[in-house]
Amino acid sequence: xxxxxxxxxxxxxxxxxxxxxxxxxxxxxxxxxxxxxxxxxxxxxxxxxxxxxxxxxxxxxxxxxxxxxxxxxxxxxxxxxxxxxxxxxxxxxxxxxxxxxxxxxxxxxxxxxxxxxxxxxxxxxxxxxxxxxxxxxxxxxxxxxxxxxxxxxxxxxxxxxxxxxxxxxxxxxxxxxxxxxxxxxxxxxxxxxxxxxxxxxxxxxxxxxxxxxxxxxxxxxxxxxxxxxxxxxxxxxxxxxxxxxxxxxxxxxxxxxxxxxxxxxxxxxxxxxxxxxxxxxxxx
Amino acid sequence: xxxxxxxxxxxxxxxxxxxxxxxxxxxxxxxxxxxxxxxxxxxxxxxxxxxxxxxxxxxxxxxxxxxxxxxxxxxxxxxxxxxxxxxxxxxxxxxxxxxxxxxxxxxxxxxxxxxxxxxxxxxxxxxxxxxxxxxxxxxxxxxxxxxxxxxxxxxxxxxxxxxxxxxxxxxxxxxxxxxxxxxxxxxxxxxxxxxxxxxxxxxxxxxxxxxxxxxxxxxxxxxxxxxxxxxxxxxxxxxxxxxxxxxxxxxxxxxxxxxxxxxxxxxxxxxxxxxxxxxxxxxxxxxxxxxx
Numbered sequence: 001x002x003x004x005x006x007x008x009x010x011x012x013x014x015x016x017x018x019x020x021x022x023x024x025x026x027x028x029x030x031x032x033x034x035x036x037x038x039x040x041x042x043x044x045x046x047x048x049x050x051x052x053x054x055x056x057x058x059x060x061x062x063x064x065x066x067x068x069x070x071x072x073x074x075x076x077x078x079x080x081x082x083x084x085x086x087x088x089x090x091x092x093x094x095x096x097x098x099x100x101x102x103x104x105x106x107x108x109x110x111x112x113x114x115x116x117x118x119x120x121x122x123x124x125x126x127x128x129x130x131x132x133x134x135x136x137x138x139x140x141x142x143x144x145x146x147x148x149x150x151x152x153x154x155x156x157x158x159x160x161x162x163x164x165x166x167x168x169x170x171x172x173x174x175x176x177x178x179x180x181x182x183x184x185x186x187x188x189x190x191x192x193x194x195x196x197x198x199x200x201x202x203x204x205x206x207x208x209x210x211x212x213x214x215x216x217x218x219x220x221x222x223x224x225x226x227x228x229x230x231x232x233x234x235x236x237x238x239x240x241x242x243x244x245x246x247x248x249x250x251x252x253x254x255x256x257x258x259x260x261x262x263x264x265x266x267x268x269x270x271x272x273x274x275x276x277x278x279x280x281x282x283x284x
Numbered sequence: 285x286x287x288x289x290x291x292x293x294x295x296x297x298x299x300x301x302x303x304x305x306x307x308x309x310x311x312x313x314x315x316x317x318x319x320x321x322x323x324x325x326x327x328x329x330x331x332x333x334x335x336x337x338x339x340x341x342x343x344x345x346x347x348x349x350x351x352x353x354x355x356x357x358x359x360x361x362x363x364x365x366x367x368x369x370x371x372x373x374x375x376x377x378x379x380x381x382x383x384x385x386x387x388x389x390x391x392x393x394x395x396x397x398x399x400x401x402x403x404x405x406x407x408x409x410x411x412x413x414x415x416x417x418x419x420x421x422x423x424x425x426x427x428x429x430x431x432x433x434x435x436x437x438x439x440x441x442x443x444x445x446x447x448x449x450x451x452x453x454x455x456x457x458x459x460x461x462x463x464x465x466x467x468x469x470x471x472x473x474x475x476x477x478x479x480x481x482x483x484x485x486x487x488x489x490x491x492x493x494x495x496x497x498x499x500x501x502x503x504x505x506x507x508x509x510x511x512x513x514x515x516x517x518x519x520x521x522x523x524x525x526x527x528x529x530x531x532x533x534x535x536x537x538x539x540x541x542x543x544x545x546x547x548x549x550x551x552x553x554x555x556x557x558x559x560x561x562x563x564x565x566x567x568x569x570x571x572x573x574x575x576x
Contacts, residue, residue, distance in 0.1 A: 077537065159424040166510070166531040167342060190427055190521060191510035193531050204415070207424045 044258045047075040048082015048095030051170030052247050054278045055117060056095055059266050062274065070258065086250050087111060092259050094250035097170055112255070113248040116266050118281040120214040120244035121175055122223040122231035124199070126206040131155040133225045136242060139179050142209060145186030162189035163201050163210035171195060175211050178243050195279070215279020236281055247280065318554060322547030329541075334548060340512050342532070342542040349549055351514040355429060355522030356553065359504065360497040362433030362518055363440060368490055370437070371444030375486075376474055378445070379452035391446075398442035406503035409435035414507055421519055427509035430518040435503050440493035447492065447568075451485020452478055488567040495557045495564075501526035525549045 046056050053076055060072035077085070079096040086094030087108040097119065100111060123139055125131055131150055134142075141147045143162055151157045164185055165172035176185065190208075192198045198210040203220035214231055217223055223231050226242055235241040255263055265271045272282035325334065329347045337348020374394075378387055413434050418426025455478050463473040479486070501524075509521025510531060523531075529546050536542040 081537075161425045187513045188511060188521075190425065191512070191523070191531060193505070197506075200410070201427070204411075205418070205425055 042070045045073040045091040046093045047077050047085050047091045049079040049097040050076045051097040052095035058274045096248045110253045112251050115246045117247045117275040120236045121211045124202050124221040125209050127222045128206050143185050144183045158207050161207040163198050163208050164189045166191045213279045322551050325544035325548050338514050347545040352525045352528050355515050356524040358429050359432045363436035363497045366437035367440050371441050374445045375448035379449045394442050394445050402502045406506035409507045427521050428519050429522045432504045432508040436497045440496050443493045444489045447489030448486045451482035455481045484567045488564040491560050491564040495560045498553045505530050525553050
């Protein structure tokens with residue numbers, strides 16, 4: 001086949017030797033470059049929570065652009081997977097959106113958690129909705145389908161349309177564990193693939209109620225306060241607002257080498273700016 | 285020089301053949317990959333539980349896809365119900381009635397319609413059609429199967445119109461002259477002679493449009509609401525096979541049961557569209573040869 005291809009070029013007046021030489025050069029180049037992709041101490045893999053993933057992905061992009069010899073791989077998998085993998089030593093850093101469980105601590109007593117950001121979800125409605133304040137129990141009854149009209153919780157006479165994230169979303173699992181308490185969300189809820197899509201739907205439908213990360217709040221939707229506490233940054237930092245949590249990076253023992261540098265980078269001013277850009281609350 | 289020219293011809297022929305075979309190989313590889321990724325599901329879940337179960341809860345290992353299949357068919361047939369009469373009338377108009385200036389405007393406009401990216405259709409539908417449906421039917425939300433059908437019908441119109449128009453235009457002049465000679469009017473000629481004569485091409489256009497509607501993901505996922513509940517009618521939200529894949533693939537752990545289940549969701553429309561396109565290519569080749 002190759003000889004035929006080269007022959008075609010020869011007939012249309014390409015120099016045979018130039019062709020052959022360039023093919024050899026090309027193959028040599030391939031061999032040389034494949035040699036470059038070898039493992040060394042500048043490799044770091046981070047796996048775990050899909051909630052934390054956007055922060056790490058962005059931070060690792062910026063960090064490796066500044067340090068060209070460093071290679072950082074970012075994987076999802078969920079908090080549990082991340083913690084298990086860092087315990088096994090198969091990744092350098094695990095990402096988690098929850099604290100370590102008692103079992104995880106017993107299994108790997110030397111795991112260390114580093115808080116890198118705060119996450120908070122806001123319950124949002126259409127700006128024209130007169131609902132201002134709900135209790136966690138009311139939110140649970142709304143999302144389980146027990147309450148189907150806003151007038152049952154002191155709002156206007158409107159049917160409630162639930163909007164939630166898709167199965168597997170970090171925001172959804174946070175909402176389910178902090179609000180729903182083992183009650184299922186009604187199967188009539190509309191599912192959206194992203195927080196931005198929830199914001200779009202809620203801003204366009206006066207009947208809708210949904211939840212988004214605090215970074216997605218803007219004028220097109222209205223956050224509802226919970227027992228009088230609004231989802232704003234200072235209420236999250238003082239833990240007065242109930243739907244918030246810490247986001248962690250997990251290392252086995254004290255971090256060393258590249259892990260230290262990367263964690264320090266995320267905690268630096270520049271790293272915390274990325275945290276804010278990705279819609280989370282910086283810790284400093 | 286002569287033998288060289290001959291070898292060149294042969295070589296180019298072979299290279300071209302190699303390229304076209306690549307397309308077939310890619311198709312086979314995709315089939316193999318989908319089957320290989322999807323079929324492991326059936327070691328955990330029965331085929332019937334998958335096809336006729338109505339509970340899709342990956343966390344509890346429940347993988348019933350019946351509601352997705354029903355939603356997909358409701359959306360598809362809804363779209364056809366709207367697009368076929370519209371498309372066919374437009375094709376007849378363009379082929380038989382339209383003055384040439386109208387043809388020059390309408391045909392390119394329709395072809396342009398085919399080139400718009402589906403996400404644009406989706407956003408248009410999300411902003412306009414969803415609200416329209418919500419207000420018209422006084423629903424709590426306009427994100428329904430009907431909204432998806434409406435936008436899909438616009439998307440498959442170009443396919444139906446252009447193939448049907450070609451089919452009608454390829455009916456030989458002899459047929460029309462014969463019909464007029466018998467004293468038939470324009471309309472009688474169209475629906476007694478031309479449409480029956482072009483029927484295979486028309487059916488092929490409908491089948492191709494149907495294939496497009498079944499496979500379309502992006503526009504549908506934006507407007508259908510994505511509710512994993514068996515839809516009771518076109519005014520309910522639903523979730524199609526393809527939108528379920530789009531929503532969940534990012535979160536499914538590679539090689540897990542959930543992952544295979546999503547591939548199985550893909551196998552259903554894949555097999556269906558494959559059968560449809562085989563059928564339509566048979567019909568098109570039959571109809572193009574029948575007047576000779």
